[in-house]
Amino acid sequence: MSNDYFSVCIPLRHLFGFCEDYKRILMNCSQQLILNRASNDMDALQIFETDNTKAIELSKTKIILNKVLWKMPMIKVANKEKLRLMKVIDSHKSIKCPFRTWELAEYPFLPTNTRHSWSVRTCNNLEKPRYVIIGFQTDRKNTGSKSMAVFDHCNLTNLKVYLNTQVYPYEDFRADYPNNLYSLFYNSYIQFQRTYYDRDWASPLLNHSKFKDIMPVAVIDMSRQDDDIKINSGLDLRLEFEFSNAVPEKTTAYCLVIHDQIIIYNPFSGDVRKL
Template sequence: MDNLFLDVTERYVDESKITQIEYHSFLPFSTTALSRNDEIRFSISESGSYTLPSHSFLNIEGKITKGSGSLGEIRFINNGLAHLFSECRYEINNTEIQSVRNPGITSTLKGLCSYTESDKNALFNAAWDITGDNCDEFVEKGFFSGCIPLKHLFGFCEDYKKILINTSQQLILNRASIDFDSLVAHGGGNEEQLKKHEGSKLEITKIVWKMPLVKVSDEEKLKLLKVVDSQKPLSLAYRNWQLCEYPVLPTNTSHSWSVRSCSNIERPRYAIIGFQTDRKNSYSKSLSMFDHCNLKNLKVYLNTEAYPYEDFQADFTNSKVALLYNAYCSFQKSYYERDWSSPLMSKHDFMNKTPVVVIDMSRQDDNIKLSNVDIRIEFETTSAIPEKTSAYCLILHDQIANYNPFTGDVRKL
């Protein structure tokens, strides 16, 4: 430490490796095919530029027209912009890196566990308002405008924070077939009045992919050119998000759900499970809320290994959800490898609005070489599961891909 005080000859070192970051706008192939069931495709072929997809975002503008005779207001539900799409795909050099089915539910489950109290104001720009589920100020005079960061939709953009060199990129968005799941009616009165909202129309008038292009100093540019000339593949390590759905659960008090089988390379590290009762295709219920369905206990099995080891023993009737809420709060510490947690939801809101179950499976014996991993969920409830109840399981698992900036080859392991 003393040497730091005495080294008066130390020289100033300029470490301005990045000289400029500019956001460039990229339009879809067709600026008019933005209606329901349309495919919205973007392509970035800036092969000579350095792009930073982790900081890119979608800028969406549109308008909502109320149906004739409808009362009250039509508002976005929480995370309503993401619910406008049925699938999102991200590609590098025409090779799929990540595909997210039902991005509204997927990003809602992930965001509820990842975001913190300090993110609330920034999230409102993406139509997030989980506390009131109104987004009452997001639509002004029938028009809306918002921005969705791509790290909100793709695990690749959240985890891979480096630039891409000498690559083309494609983003494909499939519009949902209906708009009911993005909107909710407020002040509409009885069920008959709510049906009049079905004539309401949502229209996207503009959608732009904003991608930052990075400019570097001459010294850094030479280093990056040497990386390209070496013809060695670069590794892309990230965590993939895969949503599995059980459309209609049987009306009993216990159930076993064989979710899926995966390879040993794609071992699941976390599972986020939520239940919804009769929330699809409705103007009166939000698709970003979840129902507890009087859940008592839930376990995830990887082959024969159970997670968690001990039971939750929840009792929503008597507000005994401490272990479930603790698992929800602990996600940020484990997933982001930090010592602190600032959950987005309070215990009260968690119990009444978003009672999701978080299962941490990050600690596994990877020395056991198994060709396949079977994922099974078993759960119990204190009363029969209501009719029209769906179950969702978001699996977060490891994924590795390689790309060669010299040849353009991309390969997922």
């Protein structure tokens, strides 16, 4: 930062599952970027000032977006390929675009007990959840003194995800964070990189100790499902938590659901709809 100005470049694949998964050419398709801002900027700031008067003054800091540039790659093809694409447009046929999308659910204040059940969402058969990532934060919203980029383990011992009658994972985690017994949670964090990106190797950003201090999240792999079974009544996603001690007050639970998504667009008319 220089003179209170800064710039940042964020790859769209870090924000949208569509930009990460869909690698084909889009023709005659309008795209729109919508930014939703909070009422204040406290969750984007961390104040290190110890003087209370100065800290209150710093809490009034505003982040102003002066310019937003949205860059998308433009692909030029050879004449032979261009004729083939023109035939696709003239055929008036719709094109399917399958990808994995990310949907965040929030439980603002968990009850202060050792067990809790959370009905997250109901989805149809086309939006099957493939991964669920759960994290907790205690008294971090709108404070400024604590980083919103850090999560708390809240003495989580076990976690179960129910998709109708199916339960994930089959075995218990049996974690004990105060005694540094959380290897199964850390292993699920490592394995997510392998299965999500279909790799034989993993290079986690956090080691075993930093995982506990910075981001003790729980990653549940639900990618291996029987897709031949069609469910007409919908899929109910439910979480069950177990803690060794009562959940602290002002604890928020976050659930990031990575599920299938299919959109259809018509290159001739430009219409886009979701299945």
